[in-house]
Amino acid sequence: MAPINVTVMGGRKDYVPAKETLPEVDAEGNGNGNSAKGYSYETLQETANFLLARISIRPTIGIICGSGMGSLAESIVDAESIPYEEIPNFPISTVEGHHGRLVFGRLDGVSVVAMQGRFHYYEGYPLWKCCLPVRVMRLLGVKTLIATNAAGGLNPTYKIGDLMIVKDHINMMGFAGNNPLHGPNDERFGPRFPPMNKAYNYEYRKLAKEVAKEYNIENIVREGVYTCLGGPNFETVAELNMLKMVGVDAVGMSTVHEVITARHCDMNVFALSLITNECVTSYETDDQANHDEVLDVGRMRQDILRKFVSRLVTRFHQIDNASL
Numbered sequence: 001m002a003p004i005n006v007t008v009m010g011g012r013k014d015y016v017p018a019k020e021t022l023p024e025v026d027a028e029g030n031g032n033g034n035s036a037k038g039y040s041y042e043t044l045q046e047t048a049n050f051l052l053a054r055i056s057i058r059p060t061i062g063i064i065c066g067s068g069m070g071s072l073a074e075s076i077v078d079a080e081s082i083p084y085e086e087i088p089n090f091p092i093s094t095v096e097g098h099h100g101r102l103v104f105g106r107l108d109g110v111s112v113v114a115m116q117g118r119f120h121y122y123e124g125y126p127l128w129k130c131c132l133p134v135r136v137m138r139l140l141g142v143k144t145l146i147a148t149n150a151a152g153g154l155n156p157t158y159k160i161g162d163l164m165i166v167k168d169h170i171n172m173m174g175f176a177g178n179n180p181l182h183g184p185n186d187e188r189f190g191p192r193f194p195p196m197n198k199a200y201n202y203e204y205r206k207l208a209k210e211v212a213k214e215y216n217i218e219n220i221v222r223e224g225v226y227t228c229l230g231g232p233n234f235e236t237v238a239e240l241n242m243l244k245m246v247g248v249d250a251v252g253m254s255t256v257h258e259v260i261t262a263r264h265c266d267m268n269v270f271a272l273s274l275i276t277n278e279c280v281t282s283y284e285t286d287d288q289a290n291h292d293e294v295l296d297v298g299r300m301r302q303d304i305l306r307k308f309v310s311r312l313v314t315r316f317h318q319i320d321n322a323s324l
């Protein structure tokens, strides 16, 4: 294979070699410098090089499709798809509503890559492995991440089918020390202690609200705080009431760790939750969250989501290039 130049993540000029070295061998490493805490920079570069050799598109925007939201990738033209099984070091998707392939191509002329299927902690993958594709995207040259997810609406004003622009998150799993960046840090990915107070790009959020107006969907577009729990069970009434008290608007099982990984390697992030169910915060009801409803609402909103996300890609691309 011809050598391919891959830039250091973030193009940072202040690169300082890692003081810590990743363990040479352990349970997951097979002696390749990979560890139970993550694959080495070199291993992920091999994955990126494999993809760069297979596809002609050079994506600048990456999209993660949430549960039942895989049709977002169907608007991509000149599409080249690669199933996860064929990608070295990639996990496989095991959840219904997650196809399990990378789709490269163009949305409104902008080169993108979409994950049609993400990895969740409850599937048995450690958080770093759930987020491995984010680092691979960065090595491919992606600078902007759009993460979408299906979530339960906890804010009582939210309705099923609403779209919530994520303003911020609460990393509940991180409170217990479960973080995708746990373990030795390789400075080529990013700094040991990345800030997270501006995780969700302000300009993107502003633009998304403008696009909502332009498309006359501002009545269904909200902005709020997302949290991720480990799953796979949906929440108890007491858990949901606790989350409501601390300011959570929507609850899911993904995205937070992907965003942390993306910010660590200096990507700009936008995240969008589709409210697929109302969180049950009372004992006086027979309502129960279920995955079929989540997928149904994804189908119901697929046209709006496709139009909205395609337009966001164009607008984000414009401001990214204007600020170069």
Ligand SMILES: O=P(O)(O)O[C@@H]1C[C@H](O)[C@@H](CO)O1
Binding pocket: 065, 066, 067, 095, 118, 120, 148, 149, 150, 151, 231, 252, 253, 254, 255, 290, 291, 294
């Ligand atoms: O991949 P996302 O976060 O969109 O999926 C949500 C969380 C669970 O995987 C599933 C529950 O129905 O939807």
Ligand SMILES: Nc1nc2[nH]cnc2c(=O)[nH]1
Binding pocket: 150, 151, 152, 153, 229, 231, 233, 234, 235, 251, 252, 253, 276, 277, 278, 279, 289, 294
């Ligand atoms: N944790 C969680 N994830 C979801 N994904 C879609 N709906 C929900 C929900 O109510 N709770």
